[in-house]
Amino acid sequence: MSTQPQPELVTVTIDGHELQAPRGQGMVETAASIGIEIPVFCYEPRVGPPLGACRMCLCEVEGLPKLQAACTLTATDGLVLKTALTSEKAADGQDAILEFILLNHPLDCPDCDKGGECPLQDLTFRFGPGTTRMHFPKRTFDKPIPISPLIALDRERCILCYRCTRFSENVSEDGQLVAINRGASSVIATFEDEPYRAHFSGNVVELCPVGALTSTTYRFRARPWEIQNVPTVCGLCPVGCNVWATTREGKVARVLSRNHPEIHEGWLCDKGRFAYDHLRAEDRIRTPLLRVRRRGFQEVSFDEALDAAEAGLREAGSSIVVAFSGGETVEQATALARLVREGLGSDSALLPDDWDRGLAAFRAPLSAIQDAEVCLVLGDDPVVERAPVVDLWLRAARRAGGRVITVSPAGDVQVAPGSAPQVCAALREGNMAPKELRETAKRLRAAERIALVWSADDPTGGRHVGSLASHLHENGQADVAVYALPRTPNGRGVAEAWHALGEGRTEPPEEAEIGALIVSGDEAGHNRRVGELAQRARFVLTTAMFQSDLTAWSHLVLPGTSYLEREGTFVNLEGRPQRLRRAVVPSGPDELEWLAGLAGRFELAVDPWAAPSTAEQAPLPPGDEFAWTQPDPQAPTGKPAGPGLELVRYRALFSGAAVERVPQLQFQRPGLEVELAYEDARTREIAAGETVRVSSNGTSKELRATLSRRLRTGVVRIAGEHAEGLADRVQVEKADA
Amino acid sequence: MALRKLLLAHADERDLTKLAEYETVGGYESLRRALGMERQAVLDELLAADVRGRGGAGFPMGRKASFLPKPEDSSKRIYLVVNADESEPGTFKDREIMLRVPHLFLEGVFIAANTIGSNLAFIYLRGEYLREYEVVVAALEEAREAGYVGKDVLGSGWDLAVVVHRGAGAYICGEETGLLESLEGRRGQPRTKPPFPAISGLYASPTLINNVETLATVPKIVQMGGEAYARLGVEHSAGTRVFSLSGNVVNGGNYELELGTSLRELIYDLGGGIPDGRELKAIIPGGSSVPVLTAAEVDTPLDFDSMAAAGTMLGSGAVIVIDDRCCMVQLGLRVAQFYMHESCGKCTPCREGTRWMVQLLHKIEEGDATQGELDVLLDVCDRILGNCLCPLGDAAAMPVASYVARFREEYQRHIDEGGCPFGDESSLKGVLAPVDQHHARLRAEIEVPTGP
Amino acid sequence: MSAASTLYDRIREVAAQYPESRSAVLPALRLAQEENGGWLPPEAFREVGDALELTPAYCKAVASFYDMFHLAPVGRHMVEVCTNVSCALVGAQQVLEAFERELDAQAGETTADGEITLRTVECAGGCGWGTVVVVDHRYREPVQPADVPGIVRELRSGA
Numbered sequence A: 001m002s003t004q005p006q007p008e009l010v011t012v013t014i015d016g017h018e019l020q021a022p023r024g025q026g027m028v029e030t031a032a033s034i035g036i037e038i039p040v041f042c043y044e045p046r047v048g049p050p051l052g053a054c055r056m057c058l059c060e061v062e063g064l065p066k067l068q069a070a071c072t073l074t075a076t077d078g079l080v081l082k083t084a085l086t087s088e089k090a091a092d093g094q095d096a097i098l099e100f101i102l103l104n105h106p107l108d109c110p111d112c113d114k115g116g117e118c119p120l121q122d123l124t125f126r127f128g129p130g131t132t133r134m135h136f137p138k139r140t141f142d143k144p145i146p147i148s149p150l151i152a153l154d155r156e157r158c159i160l161c162y163r164c165t166r167f168s169e170n171v172s173e174d175g176q177l178v179a180i181n182r183g184a185s186s187v188i189a190t191f192e193d194e195p196y197r198a199h200f201s202g203n204v205v206e207l208c209p210v211g212a213l214t215s216t217t218y219r220f221r222a223r224p225w226e227i228q229n230v231p232t233v234c235g236l237c238p239v240g241c242n243v244w245a246t247t248r249e250g251k252v253a254r255v256l257s258r259n260h261p262e263i264h265e266g267w268l269c270d271k272g273r274f275a276y277d278h279l280r281a282e283d284r285i286r287t288p289l290l291r292v293r294r295r296g297f298q299e300v301s302f303d304e305a306l307d308a309a310e311a312g313l314r315e316a317g318s319s320i321v322v323a324f325s326g327g328e329t330v331e332q333a334t335a336l337a338r339l340v341r342e343g344l345g346s347d348s349a350l351l352p353d354d355w356d357r358g359l360a361a362f363r364a365p366l367s368a369i370q371d372a373e374v375c376l377v378l379g380d381d382p383v384v385e386r387a388p389v390v391d392l393w394l395r396a397a398r399r400a401g402g403r404v405i406t407v408s409p410a411g412d413v414q415v416a417p418g419s420a421p422q423v424c425a426a427l428r429e430g431n432m433a434p435k436e437l438r439e440t441a442k443r444l445r446a447a448e449r450i451a452l453v454w455s456a457d458d459p460t461g462g463r464h465v466g467s468l469a470s471h472l473h474e475n476g477q478a479d480v481a482v483y484a485l486p487r488t489p490n491g492r493g494v495a496e497a498w499h500a501l502g503e504g505r506t507e508p509p510e511e512a513e514i515g516a517l518i519v520s521g522d523e524a525g526h527n528r529r530v531g532e533l534a535q536r537a538r539f540v541l542t543t544a545m546f547q548s549d550l551t552a553w554s555h556l557v558l559p560g561t562s563y564l565e566r567e568g569t570f571v572n573l574e575g576r577p578q579r580l581r582r583a584v585v586p587s588g589p590d591e592l593e594w595l596a597g598l599a600g601r602f603e604l605a606v607d608p609w610a611a612p613s614t615a616e617q618a619p620l621p622p623g624d625e626f627a628w629t630q631p632d633p634q635a636p637t638g639k640p641a642g643p644g645l646e647l648v649r650y651r652a653l654f655s656g657a658a659v660e661r662v663p664q665l666q667f668q669r670p671g672l673e674v675e676l677a678y679e680d681a682r683t684r685e686i687a688a689g690e691t692v693r694v695s696s697n698g699t700s701k702e703l704r705a706t707l708s709r710r711l712r713t714g715v716v717r718i719a720g721e722h723a724e725g726l727a728d729r730v731q732v733e734k735a736d737a
Numbered sequence B: 001m002a003l004r005k006l007l008l009a010h011a012d013e014r015d016l017t018k019l020a021e022y023e024t025v026g027g028y029e030s031l032r033r034a035l036g037m038e039r040q041a042v043l044d045e046l047l048a049a050d051v052r053g054r055g056g057a058g059f060p061m062g063r064k065a066s067f068l069p070k071p072e073d074s075s076k077r078i079y080l081v082v083n084a085d086e087s088e089p090g091t092f093k094d095r096e097i098m099l100r101v102p103h104l105f106l107e108g109v110f111i112a113a114n115t116i117g118s119n120l121a122f123i124y125l126r127g128e129y130l131r132e133y134e135v136v137v138a139a140l141e142e143a144r145e146a147g148y149v150g151k152d153v154l155g156s157g158w159d160l161a162v163v164v165h166r167g168a169g170a171y172i173c174g175e176e177t178g179l180l181e182s183l184e185g186r187r188g189q190p191r192t193k194p195p196f197p198a199i200s201g202l203y204a205s206p207t208l209i210n211n212v213e214t215l216a217t218v219p220k221i222v223q224m225g226g227e228a229y230a231r232l233g234v235e236h237s238a239g240t241r242v243f244s245l246s247g248n249v250v251n252g253g254n255y256e257l258e259l260g261t262s263l264r265e266l267i268y269d270l271g272g273g274i275p276d277g278r279e280l281k282a283i284i285p286g287g288s289s290v291p292v293l294t295a296a297e298v299d300t301p302l303d304f305d306s307m308a309a310a311g312t313m314l315g316s317g318a319v320i321v322i323d324d325r326c327c328m329v330q331l332g333l334r335v336a337q338f339y340m341h342e343s344c345g346k347c348t349p350c351r352e353g354t355r356w357m358v359q360l361l362h363k364i365e366e367g368d369a370t371q372g373e374l375d376v377l378l379d380v381c382d383r384i385l386g387n388c389l390c391p392l393g394d395a396a397a398m399p400v401a402s403y404v405a406r407f408r409e410e411y412q413r414h415i416d417e418g419g420c421p422f423g424d425e426s427s428l429k430g431v432l433a434p435v436d437q438h439h440a441r442l443r444a445e446i447e448v449p450t451g452p
Numbered sequence C: 001m002s003a004a005s006t007l008y009d010r011i012r013e014v015a016a017q018y019p020e021s022r023s024a025v026l027p028a029l030r031l032a033q034e035e036n037g038g039w040l041p042p043e044a045f046r047e048v049g050d051a052l053e054l055t056p057a058y059c060k061a062v063a064s065f066y067d068m069f070h071l072a073p074v075g076r077h078m079v080e081v082c083t084n085v086s087c088a089l090v091g092a093q094q095v096l097e098a099f100e101r102e103l104d105a106q107a108g109e110t111t112a113d114g115e116i117t118l119r120t121v122e123c124a125g126g127c128g129w130g131t132v133v134v135v136d137h138r139y140r141e142p143v144q145p146a147d148v149p150g151i152v153r154e155l156r157s158g159a
């Protein structure tokens, strides 16, 4: 999107080398650009402006009497910097700081997880004083205390660089990890030792320059020299963060971020970072399962499985429906689509996400969000639950002075649930009801750079937000970027793969019996219609990693694989094709292999190996020329008001088959809670924390009440997994009432 | 040269906390005059007066004020912040000014605010100063009713709101950027400079920060004219200062003197000398953070240059008199304890270094230290000096290093004799640094030694 | 609930004085401390945080930085003895010990009956009139060991 003006070049001198650098560029980076390393600990530009706290980077600046913290200096014309390489004084200063840092730092490197990849250890080996002159007992604290089931804190090792606390305050803005007390008594802590419960908590482990913050899932699991790092992409949400999968002895031992500046700046959510252990879950399906009359499931060989699959499908003729999960690679989705459309002559599919091509005109990297003057967020789903990292970009935009306006039942502008399409229409047609939108419309018209974020399911494939964008575009707004957040990790790639074989798609028949249903992946089960179709299907063929209601409906179950076990291509929400790499080998053939096998049975040639072309750090394809030809979609008319409160459910990030199988992640799952607006709580005399009964036609749930000052009056919000069976309108009352 | 009541003029005869009384001695005339002048003209008077900051750093006030952008050129709001956090050990002069001539102080605040074109001023008042808070707030209320502050001040069309913000007990919040952080509702940890407050201070806006006494001189300067004011005192040290006299002296208290007056006059002629027939041993001339002087240097004049020549500083104008009962190792320990306790914990050398100093000094005092450890102590001071984020670390290292330098033999005896030569006789025997209850509680959870 | 909501309103009122409400953290914590018998229980941080849209963790981080906020219960009365250099030179230690004897509590402790908390503080800013003792936020200067029994009696008599 917006191209920042190139900053002018200035001349600086570092250790006698004169060089040109962009004005304002940090001197640590500037020195690095000519291969001069200035040691740093607290300096980490991603967590905010330089702090100058650890003082490790002390350097001499010509004309200044005192040593300066180089991390706080930026390139200005004529700046003459002397690092420890050429300045005696700087070398002494840095030596002093290192001695101070090590004063109370335990020398337990051999059994520290950071050992081998610890900046402090490296510096000490290189410059550190061999012996300590400190003969007093070191500051001691309780040995590693858990600050959450995921993270352990060893306060003795902490060097108070405040990276973790700045991340918590300035990046994720969860404000939960803080420094308490003063001076030498300062320690990192959470409130009253409550667990650090936040979507992005794991990043502090990677930020910590020493072994003070370590992940409980990795501690003592491997030593740096026994491991292999595989560059791949996280396959758990549509953002597609780049990661390193650290493997040891053929198992994934941890997931680290691999910074793609345009996508996630190196941050990962806790699902992407910690969910990998589901690969080893006890209940994982490892061999094909065939339902045998009255004997339930029976393990069969892959060839037998293919025979059964072929039989079932031939039986079904062309009355076949395929349900995608959105977790398939593009290659896999293409193979499956070809099998169904070319091999079996059906074109009836359930796609978890759809995507209108016209949106390609508003394509921009996620990083562009932070440059937008106005970010308009539409839809009922909390962005952080749907595409976590997008939430970080929106916060960055706000910090950069941009105006972030969420229009939702819990937004800055509060509207009725499900009314995002009406909002688009209203903003488009300039008819400004609801009036709260007037302000928003004005800001949109005034802005040069606009980011539109759509955070809800949209059967029209993004046409509502797309047509709003096109109107703004025609209004002369220079930069309009659209980020339609798919519901599934590769739902967009899957939709494109399907449409690539011809636009057509017939809806599965209502009521009538169907010949066969192919369910591709565990997540497909989340579509209510799949369960309903399964009951009408003579033959249900499912691929899944785990047992579920869905597999229970199936006649044949083939073992599914995880994104960490597959080669292929994922298309993220930006429309960026990225390469998925096989970090560990699955126990049997993966989906693509047996799809190829099955296709063969129908005289169809499908390559069993994906050969993704995309690079390790994939570029974003250029956006199309503006060509929005779609008619403005009709906004569905709002639901009629009724008695009780309107229920909004959302799909929690920390839910689903993978999360459920990682013990350390359980505390992150949504609590048994219902979110109430203050006004609604007041009229019902409900106080925060009280148990309330939420009920509708027959179903009734007891949930803990949390009060929100943001939620629209008349609306309650419950995580989907706790709202099952409830209707769209519910009664809420004190449990004891 | 001696006593010269300028700020505290009439305060003995009248109750100048009352607006009416203050007005009878020409109160708020300077504000009236200043409002009638061009902003630049007022600034020129301050520049001509060459008045240096009374908070400790001694930076010329006029110069600092002229670093701010002119209101017409500033897209951002401009703030005046008053540093009334007076916490440098030995210092209690701002308190005297606020208690006895609050209107003079406020008049200075109003004039300064107008001069830099600010409509919102904050007085960051030391939290412990409850009575001072009450007096200042009462005076502010009187001034508001009289139209000296608030909307359309004296019909000039200029508005000024003043917020009195109480601190909560942290010496570091006296450091200007720590103060700003605290005023913004954060832990009072200093910021790296640049950017300087004049460009990006409170809420990242242009901010002028001055000490109470500095601002209290402003009405006097406007009244008598910068030139005339500059004739008071000596070169590079114009005007008067309110010196806080304490320690082993007969008449402790505040004395407003023309700069250039000698320590001897203050301690003996005004302070009545050393009690109980003891001997003068040492003088801390500018608050506990400055290097010490020996009895032999008692004739040093109290002005910036003379103090610099003597290897120390005028600092906050707090003169602490020390007699021959005091053990200089215990003094070092007590001073180091203070700075360790007040270190904000942000930068490494201050946080770790002050703690190490305390440990070493304690060992020396106990007589358990080796010769080597005395050298380590000096080396630690040296390694703190100039390497910290803010001057607090220096404030700990400088004085302690000076105690060792000037009373070396006393430190040596602790090592040679394996104990304190003063036995139980030292006046400082046994003093402990504060035990903060929340730190104590924290120690219960996780051991955090705050003392040696 | 009602007490909390009034604290909420009072904090919002104070916050209105500032361009950014975060600035009201210290005054807000002071209000909360007064409301909670001189110290800040965990609940207080939740209330302050709710009123200023900050997390309880943030509020505690701030409070723990400042000596005048107490994170553990304190007595109904607070006696603070300055033991910094100037006061120490003129006998602060003797005054402190007098209080410790009289109250049968060490510096940093509260009397057995929970009435009086004794603590030492850094320079109170009354150096010229040492030893400075701050009783319930009011300065007594100078205080001699001989004055101590009187002060304690005064406090005990609930004056």
Ligand SMILES: Cc1cc2nc3c(=O)[nH]c(=O)nc-3n(C[C@H](O)[C@H](O)[C@H](O)COP(=O)(O)O)c2cc1C
Binding pocket: B052, B053, B054, B055, B056, B057, B058, B059, B061, B083, B084, B085, B086, B087, B088, B171, B172, B173, B174, B175, B176, B177, B209, B210, B211, B212, B214, B215, B390, B391, B392, B395
């Ligand atoms: C550790 C430290 C503590 C300070 N304490 C105070 C103080 O209590 N009062 C004060 O006016 N200045 C104090 N200062 C000086 C301020 O940083 C700043 O220089 C001063 O307020 C500027 O006002 P002035 O120019 O009128 O002196 C302190 C400085 C440091 C480094």
Ligand code: SF4
Binding pocket: A157, A158, A159, A160, A161, A162, A163, A164, A165, A188, A207, A208, A209, A210, A212, A213
């Ligand atoms: S825990 Fe690690 S990141 Fe946090 S302050 Fe300590 S050293 Fe820095």
Ligand code: FES
Binding pocket: A039, A040, A041, A042, A043, A051, A052, A053, A054, A055, A056, A057, A058, A069, A070, A071, A072
């Ligand atoms: S890296 Fe510069 S001060 Fe820490």
